[in-house]
Amino acid sequence: MSVSRIGAIGAIALSGALALSACASENPAPAASASSGGTSGASAADCFSGDLKAEGSTAQKNAIDEAIKAYQTACANANIDYQPTGSGAGIKQFIAKQVDFAGSDSALKTVPKDGKVEATDAKNACGSDAWNLPMVTGPIAIAYNVKGVDKLVLNAEVAAKIFDGKITTWNDPAIAALNKGVTLPATPIKVFFRSDESGTTENFTKYLHAAAPSAWTYDPAKKWTGQGEGKEKSAGVATATKGQDGGITYVELSYAQQNQLPMAQIDNGSGPVELTPEAAGKTIATAKQTGTGNDLALKIDYATKEAGAYPIVLVTYEIVCSKYADAETGKKVKSFLKSFSSDAVQKSLTSLGYAPLPTEVATKVQSAVNAIS
Amino acid sequence: MSALKTDQRVPEDENMTGDSPTSPPPSNRSGNEALREMSNPHRGRAIKDLIARIAMWVSFFVAMVPLAWILWTVVSKGIHLLLSATWWTGNQRNINSSDVGGGARHAIEGTLMMAGVTALIAVPIGILTAVYLVEYGRGGLARAISFMVDILSGVPSIVAALFIYAVWVTTFGLDRSGFAAALALVLLMIPVIVRSTEEMLKLVPNELREAAYALGVPKWVTIVKIVLRTAFSGIVTGVLLGLARIMGETAPLLILAPYTKNFQHDLFNGNFPTLPMMINQDRGDFALASAAARMWGTALTLILLVLLLNIIGRVIAHFGSVKK
Numbered sequence: 159m160s161v162s163r164i165g166a167i168g169a170i171a172l173s174g175a176l177a178l179s180a181c182a183s184e185n186p187a188p189a190a191s192a193s194s195g196g197t198s199g200a201s202a203a204d205c206f207s208g209d210l211k212a213e214g215s216t217a218q219k220n221a222i223d224e225a226i227k228a229y230q231t232a233c234a235n236a237n238i239d240y241q242p243t244g245s246g247a248g249i250k251q252f253i254a255k256q257v258d259f260a261g262s263d264s265a266l267k268t269v270p271k272d273g274k275v276e277a278t279d280a281k282n283a284c285g286s287d288a289w290n291l292p293m294v295t296g297p298i299a300i301a302y303n304v305k306g307v308d309k310l311v312l313n314a315e316v317a318a319k320i321f322d323g324k325i326t327t328w329n330d331p332a333i334a335a336l337n338k339g340v341t342l343p344a345t346p347i348k349v350f351f352r353s354d355e356s357g358t359t360e361n362f363t364k365y366l367h368a369a370a371p372s373a374w375t376y377d378p379a380k381k382w383t384g385q386g387e388g389k390e391k392s393a394g395v396a397t398a399t400k401g402q403d404g405g406i407t408y409v410e411l412s413y414a415q416q417n418q419l420p421m422a423q424i425d426n427g428s429g430p431v432e433l434t435p436e437a438a439g440k441t442i443a444t445a446k447q448t449g450t451g452n453d454l455a456l457k458i459d460y461a462t463k464e465a466g467a468y469p470i471v472l473v474t475y476e477i478v479c480s481k482y483a484d485a486e487t488g489k490k491v492k493s494f495l496k497s498f499s500s501d502a503v504q505k506s507l508t509s510l511g512y513a514p515l516p517t518e519v520a521t522k523v524q525s526a527v528n529a530i531s
Numbered sequence: 532m533s534a535l536k537t538d539q540r541v542p543e544d545e546n547m548t549g550d551s552p553t554s555p556p557p558s559n560r561s562g563n564e565a566l567r568e569m570s571n572p573h574r575g576r577a578i579k580d581l582i583a584r585i586a587m588w589v590s591f592f593v594a595m596v597p598l599a600w601i602l603w604t605v606v607s608k609g610i611h612l613l614l615s616a617t618w619w620t621g622n623q624r625n626i627n628s629s630d631v632g633g634g635a636r637h638a639i640e641g642t643l644m645m646a647g648v649t650a651l652i653a654v655p656i657g658i659l660t661a662v663y664l665v666e667y668g669r670g671g672l673a674r675a676i677s678f679m680v681d682i683l684s685g686v687p688s689i690v691a692a693l694f695i696y697a698v699w700v701t702t703f704g705l706d707r708s709g710f711a712a713a714l715a716l717v718l719l720m721i722p723v724i725v726r727s728t729e730e731m732l733k734l735v736p737n738e739l740r741e742a743a744y745a746l747g748v749p750k751w752v753t754i755v756k757i758v759l760r761t762a763f764s765g766i767v768t769g770v771l772l773g774l775a776r777i778m779g780e781t782a783p784l785l786i787l788a789p790y791t792k793n794f795q796h797d798l799f800n801g802n803f804p805t806l807p808m809m810i811n812q813d814r815g816d817f818a819l820a821s822a823a824a825r826m827w828g829t830a831l832t833l834i835l836l837v838l839l840l841n842i843i844g845r846v847i848a849h850f851g852s853v854k855k
Contacts, residue, residue, distance in 0.1 A: 209791075209800075209801040209802070211789065211801070211802060213789065216815070219815075220627070220628070220629075223627040223628065224627065226625075227625045227627055230624060230625050231625060237624075237791065237793040237795075237801075239789060239790065239791040239792070239793075239802045241789045241790065241802075242815060254700065254701075255704075255706075256700065256706060256707050391815055392815075393814075393815045393816060393817060393818060396818065397817060397818060400818075413818070416816070416818040416819055417818045
């Protein structure tokens with residue numbers, strides 16, 4: 159008897175929920191896509207049919223999603239999947255031959271780490287040289303959430319101390335000195351970092367290490383070495399910061415924008431610079447190529463003092479085999495990356511919070527893509 | 532109910548500690564009885580009875596709160612997507628996280644296919660193991676198998692997934708695929724089926740077996756035609772509950788079956804779409820209204836699929852039982 163009574167209550171609760179939800183259901187949002195469509199970078203002759211698998215950096219997810227959409231729109235029989243699992247995971251799967259190319263926020267390492275050299279492992283997996291092709295550049299925002307503070311200026315020194323837990327409250331004199339006229343509360347600073355292995359972390363720590371070597375003494379790495387609380391993926395840190403008064407994190411521009419988080423201006427020594435794709439592009443333009451031939455690994459000058467250059471940027475690469483064991487796969491990768499690196503697709507990425515590749519770099523990338531076989 | 536009819540009384544100084552506003556009053560019937568049958572010598576027992584009853588009801592409601600809450604959240608946030616026809620016919624090709632539209636058919640088909648293949652492998656192994664344990668198994672081997680099944684049922688899904696990854700990808704050098712994920716799910720499903728089938732077979736009265744033997748029927752025919760037939764509805768229910776259990780598993784999919792937004796019916800080559808992975812994909816872009824809505828819609832779809840399987844299980848259990 160009691161069983162049937164419980165059942166009845168459950169049924170009432172269920173049907174109540176269903177009935178209420180019927181009222182609460184919103185109308186489907188208009189089916190207009192915010193993306194800048196109509197950028198078909200692939201001509202019909204270039205199309206492959208079949209599957210192409212890629213995995214890696216979350217920082218380039220939005221960019222590659224857009225590029226995939228452009229390609230698939232032009233090529234109805236092509237299926238391209240990109241798993242945004244992080245740069246570290248992408249390279250691991252590439253070396254394990256589970257994906258056709260990897261997305262990574264940093265070039266393959268040529269120095270041993272844990273007894274392994276990424277570049278060598280990748281070369282062995284390919285049976286040919288593995289190339290780093292810069293494809294997308296994205297600024298990293300220092301996003302924060304402090305009640306009543308809409309404008310914040312930081313420099314490398316202060317940022318390093320904040321992310322290392324040396325500065326613990328928002329009204330610290332070091333922060334106040336950079337923000338004259340801004341009323342800073344005594345709220346404790348809560349740092350959120352990426353708990354997964356991330357190229358964003360690596361590029362951010364590269365910046366701190368290069369621009370404030372005395373304040374940030376750790377070696378740049380994919381794993382966070384500073385203080386704070388770990389959250390998974392770009393979306394994780396952005397959401398956590400949004401929900402925490404006094405929170406601060408480093409995250410790609412597009413995620414800061416999605417979460418409507420204010421972003422700190424960075425004083426690189428020549429005055430505060432607001433984060434814009436153009437300001438980030440100025441820093442990328444100073445980058446030097448470190449790879450040889452078609453391996454286009456770049457070295458960014460994070461300590462740049464150029465006026466108007468936003469120094470915290472990352473270049474995300476596609477890591478490919480120069481010659482694929484399976485020629486068919488090589489053709490697919492080449493065809494897709496040709497479209498991805500084309501001017502039309504590159505230009506469409508600006509609206510998603512990415513900076514365009516400097517012309518000089520873009521030309522090199524296009525010729526390298528043509529050399530893939 | 533007989534316990535309620537024994538002497539009991541409601542104390543005047545009701546000790547309601549731990550009670551919450553949601554706790555219902557004891558039902559009228561037992562309350563009246565309790566008042567009528569007041570008698571001092573049993574005061575202590577009556578108090579204990581009352582406390583136990585309140586505790587039971589409070590626990591029941593506490594247990595119901597998250598369930599109702601989850602259902603309400605998922606239904607209210609996801610139902611509007613399910614009302615459009617494209618949700619059931621389309622896939623997510625060219626739908627980026629900031630776009631709305633598209634459907635979940637690729638993932639629904641994928642989840643059902645993967646569950647089907649898993650069942651195809653796990654059900655025969657599970658049922659035959661249970662038959663061995665109940666009908667044939669004596670001594671050390673049976674005890675060892677039973678022990679192993681216990682261990683297997685305690686294996687976390689991530690461990691099963693990593694085990695298959697180690698065998699399938701690292702050792703044999705094969706690609707991640709839907710089938711590899713199905714193999715990991717098989718490991719999770721077998722113990723569920725063995726245990727539920729075992730219970731059902733044990734419920735078959737021994738007299739039925741003895742009657743068959745008395746008529747000269749061989750043991751294996753008795754098992755196939757008498758024991759399994761009698762336990763049929765229970766076994767089917769167990770299988771469907773096992774299926775419902777593995778359909779929502781995410782860890783093996785994360786490790787072994789990368790998601791694709793396209794239709795994919797090949798379990799052996801390429802990435803494979805499933806509902807849990809579709810949820811996971813959109814979870815990453817939770818800040819976007821479009822991705823969040825899709826995530827809730829997918830979650831609701833998965834819940835409905837599991838619910839459907841459970842209902843089918845109940846129906847078979849109800850109508851499929853052997854006529855007396």
